Amino acid sequence: MQRRLAYFGERRDEIVSTIRELVEIESPSDNKAAVDRIAEAVAQKFSQLGGAVRTHRVEDFGNHLQIDIGLHGKSATKPVLLLGHYDTVYPLGTLATMPCRAIDNKLTGPGVLDMKSGIALMLHAIAALQDWQGDRARRNGGLPRPVTVLLVSDEEVGSGSSRAITESLAKKAAAVLVLEPSYGPRGAAKTARKGVGEYLVRVRGKASHAGLDFQKGVNAILELARQIERISSFTELPKGLTVNVGVVSGGSRTNVVPAEAVAQVDVRIARLKDAAGIDKKMRGLRPFNRKCKIEVTGGINRPPLERTAGVAGLYAQAVAIARELGGKLSEAAVGGGSDGNFTAALGIPTLDGLGGVGDGAHAVYEHVLISELPRRAALLAGLIERI
Numbered sequence: 001m002q003r004r005l006a007y008f009g010e011r012r013d014e015i016v017s018t019i020r021e022l023v024e025i026e027s028p029s030d031n032k033a034a035v036d037r038i039a040e041a042v043a044q045k046f047s048q049l050g051g052a053v054r055t056h057r058v059e060d061f062g063n064h065l066q067i068d069i070g071l072h073g074k075s076a077t078k079p080v081l082l083l084g085h086y087d088t089v090y091p092l093g094t095l096a097t098m099p100c101r102a103i104d105n106k107l108t109g110p111g112v113l114d115m116k117s118g119i120a121l122m123l124h125a126i127a128a129l130q131d132w133q134g135d136r137a138r139r140n141g142g143l144p145r146p147v148t149v150l151l152v153s154d155e156e157v158g159s160g161s162s163r164a165i166t167e168s169l170a171k172k173a174a175a176v177l178v179l180e181p182s183y184g185p186r187g188a189a190k191t192a193r194k195g196v197g198e199y200l201v202r203v204r205g206k207a208s209h210a211g212l213d214f215q216k217g218v219n220a221i222l223e224l225a226r227q228i229e230r231i232s233s234f235t236e237l238p239k240g241l242t243v244n245v246g247v248v249s250g251g252s253r254t255n256v257v258p259a260e261a262v263a264q265v266d267v268r269i270a271r272l273k274d275a276a277g278i279d280k281k282m283r284g285l286r287p288f289n290r291k292c293k294i295e296v297t298g299g300i301n302r303p304p305l306e307r308t309a310g311v312a313g314l315y316a317q318a319v320a321i322a323r324e325l326g327g328k329l330s331e332a333a334v335g336g337g338s339d340g341n342f343t344a345a346l347g348i349p350t351l352d353g354l355g356g357v358g359d360g361a362h363a364v365y366e367h368v369l370i371s372e373l374p375r376r377a378a379l380l381a382g383l384i385e386r387i
Contacts, residue, residue, distance in 0.1 A: 038062075113356050113360065178339065181358065183334055189351055197301060198264070198298045200296070270304055272345065
């Protein structure tokens with residue numbers, strides 16, 4: 001393992017170059033043409049490694065990319081699924097004010113941590129495994145076992161068009177390795193993630209002139225304010241369940257009693273068994289003022305990634321590999337979700353947070369630590385080999 005770490009150390013600049021190339025192809029989730037451009041670039045790179053590329057075409061979002069290496073017909077060996085995304089939260093033109101550049105030990109740029117460095121690690125880990133295997137594993141595309149890569153275009157906006165593909169491929173896999181960013185400065189793996197729900201609460205009242213006909217109006221904003229207090233009370237911190245009213249809108253003019261008000265609500269759950277309870281509470285909201293009407297839409301759209309025996313087993317393997325590499329690998333439970341939530345909820349062993357080490361995801365100071373890239377590549381290669 002030390003020799004393998006040295007191997008990636010010698011190729012560190014190549015890894016950086018790959019990341020830079022991907023970062024400089026901007027790919028906001030809401031721009032299909034832009035996301036399709038990076039999909040084409042990534043597809044070409046995996047094709048050069050002998051991967052069979054399948055493009056899942058999507059009308060409203062960028063296309064999703066599936067790459068199979070070493071899968072020929074009905075293989076007796078289940079593949080490892082490497083999971084990630086190439087869409088980012090940054091609008092086109094962000095590179096002008098947030099360029100991709102190396103400053104000391106940091107590589108900066110939009111999406112460099114979340115998660116274009118993860119895609120680069122996939123590419124270089126697979127290339128290394130093929131180099132090391134030589135003629136011994138030609139039946140698996142030069143790999144110790146078959147590998148499927150799935151990169152989607154809509155993870156940052158809920159994975160609505162890709163979830164079914166992710167779940168279908170996960171059911172065929174022995175394990176899922178998610179190349180989302182690691183957690184914290186020490187690069188912890190993510191062995192638990194909260195599930196995510198989004199609700200829209202719409203209150204309808206009755207408009208009237210605030211001066212001439214005040215009493216004829218029914219104030220929707222006032223009703224929503226009372227509902228917000230009720231909704232916020234649904235939080236149960238000991239259970240890891242949080243409910244946040246994040247966006248509120250309503251009314252038209254100050255001299256009009258508002259006829260409508262809307263609240264957007266974020267829900268996080270640590271345990272799948274809490275999903276039904278919070279959903280029942282949200283849909284059970286009733287107006288304080290009976291002249292108002294309440295409409296609740298939405299729901300839990302991403303189940304939690306819970307620390308099951310399968311997750312713990314993968315983490316233990318990763319810890320052992322990290323130790324052989326001369327380091328330590330810690331674990332973390334985080335509040336944000338990823339596509340790994342879907343695969344873990346199916347009972348497929350899933351380990352998340354295997355991507356770059358850095359800070360500032362979705363922020364102007366987003367970066368990865370260049371010195372950690374060889375170690376992360378070696379860790380990923382080791383996991384593919386030993387699962």
